[in-house]
Structure formats: C-alpha cells, structure tokens
Amino acid sequence: MNKVMLIGNVGKDPDVKYYDADQAVAQFSLATTERGYQLPNGTRVPDRTDWHNIVMWGNLAKIVERYVHKGDRLYVEGKMRYRYYDDKKGQRRFIAEVYADNMELLTPRSAANTAADPTSQNTNAAANNANQNAASSSNASIASTEDDDQLPF
The missing domain is CATH 1.20.5 (Single alpha-helices involved in coiled-coils or other helix-helix interfaces)
Known part of the structure; x- marks a missing residue:
C-alpha cells in the first residue's frame, strides 16, 4: 500500500464538482517544502518545493469546499494513485495523485478568516x-x- 502523509499549503482554492445524487469530488494542489540547509564545507542547499495533486471524495470533499482556501496549511493522509491520458497532441501524460481519506486543517481559523x-x-x-x-x-x-x-x- 502506498500510504502518503503530507503537510503543506494549498496552492489554489479547491475545485469541487457534484455528480450522482449529491456526491462530490474536490481537487486542489498542495505545496510541500523541504527546507534548505548548509553543508559543512559551506555549500548552501536551497529550499525545495514539490507540488502534489490532491483528490477528495464524498463528505470530505464537501468539508474542503466549505473550509479550505488558498494558502491554508493542511495535513493530508491518503494513497498514491497513478493514471495517464493522451493529450490533444497525442502525447501520453502521466499524473500522480493523492486520494485523500483524512485531512486536518492546520491554519488557525482566526488567521484564515482574516486572510480570506x-x-x-x-x-x-x-x-x-x-x-x-x-x-x-x-x-x-x-x-x-x-x-x-x-x-x-
């Protein structure tokens, strides 16, 4: 099992879509940053930021729609899923997504309300x-x- 746990910041407001009998799916990007450091010889290694595609289903998607916004800090837990598709030019594109089954909002609500x-x-x-x-x-x-x-x- 490819269990993933991430802590990062939401890159943009979640895109939430509804289908069949009020079921929802939410998608958004999450940025995680590994802090830079300095090697003993003085070489500086810069920060490294990775972007992750997050997908949430059902009630979790509805919660995300109401409470999660761009810039919020989240803890996300889920499974890695990989898929591919052919774009308009016929090029095969691969996508890695985290299908989240747990999420915790780490941004204090007062800060999120003021910012939003x-x-x-x-x-x-x-x-x-x-x-x-x-x-x-x-x-x-x-x-x-x-x-x-x-x-x-």
Missing part, C-alpha cells in the same frame, strides 16, 4: 457583541432567579 475575508473582523466583532449581549441577558435572568429563591413564599 477582510470584512470578517467586522463580522466577528458583531458576533462577539451579540454573544456578549446574550451572555449579559442570561446572567441577568440567572441573577433574578437567584433572587426569587430567597423569597419567603
């Missing part, structure tokens, strides 16, 4: 105000309930 939507700070502020107002009103109702418990009747 500059207006999200206003939306988040409004949501926080609404949560604080709800908490204040629920605290007020708890306080009035506690006062009612001390009534003699």
Whole structure:
C-alpha cells in the first residue's frame, strides 16, 4: 500500500464538482517544502518545493469546499494513485495523485478568516457583541432567579 502523509499549503482554492445524487469530488494542489540547509564545507542547499495533486471524495470533499482556501496549511493522509491520458497532441501524460481519506486543517481559523475575508473582523466583532449581549441577558435572568429563591413564599 502506498500510504502518503503530507503537510503543506494549498496552492489554489479547491475545485469541487457534484455528480450522482449529491456526491462530490474536490481537487486542489498542495505545496510541500523541504527546507534548505548548509553543508559543512559551506555549500548552501536551497529550499525545495514539490507540488502534489490532491483528490477528495464524498463528505470530505464537501468539508474542503466549505473550509479550505488558498494558502491554508493542511495535513493530508491518503494513497498514491497513478493514471495517464493522451493529450490533444497525442502525447501520453502521466499524473500522480493523492486520494485523500483524512485531512486536518492546520491554519488557525482566526488567521484564515482574516486572510480570506477582510470584512470578517467586522463580522466577528458583531458576533462577539451579540454573544456578549446574550451572555449579559442570561446572567441577568440567572441573577433574578437567584433572587426569587430567597423569597419567603
């Protein structure tokens, strides 16, 4: 079995397509980088970035559609698959893909929201105000309930 585990950054927003009875497939590229280093003799070896084609099916594809965006850092686990096709010029092209069966978003949601939507700070502020107002009103109702418990009747 060709099990693959990758940690990298999404190269572009996922391309999600639907077929047969609400089934989905998502495809996107993932960049992994091996950091450069310096050899004992002083030779500098530069960073090396590889690009991987990621394919996700079903519910995982739907999750990717909602939460994964260009630049997000992901952990992807899956199996290597190889296929080929003949292009318009008759040249045989080979493609290596990772058919993912597990994924974890490593980008903090607050950073992803801010990067993806500059207006999200206003939306988040409004949501926080609404949560604080709800908490204040629920605290007020708890306080009035506690006062009612001390009534003699």
